[in-house]
C-alpha cells in the first residue's frame with residue numbers, strides 16, 4: 001500500500017490489491033465465500049441474456065482496477081457493458097472488429113516478449129515478485145467479435161488470436177475473461193477454445209446442451225445443469241475450476257453507482273503523481289509535480 005504525507009501525517013492510499021490475490025466472486029449454495037485466483041487461468045462465462053454474466057465480470061473488473069499490478073484491455077461490442085471502466089483501461093475497443101484484431105495482435109506481441117524474457121531467465125512462468133504487470137483482457141460479448149460482425153476471415157482471425165492468447169498468456173501474465181450469451185459449439189465456443197479456459201462459469205442456459213457447451217460435455221447429466229437455474233435467479237451459476245467439480249454460486253450485485261465509486265477511487269489511486277505537502281505549495285504560483 002502506498003502513502004502520501006498530508007499535513008505531516010502519513011495517509012494510506014490504494015488498497016494495494018494484486019492480480020495474484022484471490023478474487024471474491026460470491027457465495028456458494030452453503031453460504032461459503034467463493035474466491036478464485038485468475039492469474040494463471042482464464043475465465044469463460046456463458047449463459048442466456050440476463051443470467052448474470054456482466055455481474056460476474058464486474059466483480060472481476062472491480063478487483064482488477066484496485067490492483068496495483070494490472071493493465072486492463074477491454075473489448076465491448078455494446079460500448080456500455082464495460083464502458084464504466086474505460087477511464088482506467090489501457091485500451092478500450094468498442095464495436096470494431098478491425099480494432100479488436102489489431103489489439104489482440106499487440107497482446108500477442110506482449111506474450112511473445114514475455115516468453116523471450118522467461119526463456120532468458122530459465123523460467124516457466126512469471127511470479128508476483130517479478131513486479132511485472134498482469135494484463136487482463138475482458139471480452140463482452142465474445143460472439144459479437146467471433147460470429148456477428150465482419151467477414152468470416154476476420155472472425156476466424158479474431159478467434160485464432162484469442163485462442164493463442166488464452167493458451168499461452170496464462171503463464172506470462174496475460175489473461176482473458178470472456179462472456180457470451182450464445183453458447184454454440186460451431187462458431188462461438190468451439191471445444192478447443194472452451195477447454196483451455198481454466199475457469200468456466202455457466203449462468204442460466206436454455207438447454208442442458210448449452211450448459212454442457214460452457215462447462216464441458218457430461219456435467220449436465222451428472223446433475224450440474226445450468227438450465228435448471230430458475231429465470232428469476234439472476235447471478236446464480238455453476239463455476240467450474242480446471243480439474244474440479246462445478247460449484248453452484250451467486251455473484252454479488254453491484255449497482256452502476258457502486259461501480260462508478262470503485263472506478264473513481266481506482267482512477268485516483270492510479271494517478272501518475274502524488275499530492276504535494278501543503279506546506280510546500282506556494283500561494284502565488286502553481287506547484288508543478290513531476291509525473
Ligand SMILES: Nc1ncnc2c1ncn2[C@@H]1O[C@H](COP(=O)(O)OP(=O)(O)OP(=O)(O)O)[C@@H](O)[C@H]1O
Pocket residue numbers: 047048049050051052053054055056181203234235236250251252253
Ligand atoms: N447477483 C444478483 N443479484 C440480484 N440481481 C441480479 C444479480 N445478478 C444479476 N442480477 C439482475 O439481473 C440483471 C441482468 O444481469 P447481467 O446484466 O449481469 O446479465 P447478463 O447475463 O450480463 O445479461 P446480458 O447478456 O443481456 O448482458 C441485472 O440487471 C440485475 O437486475
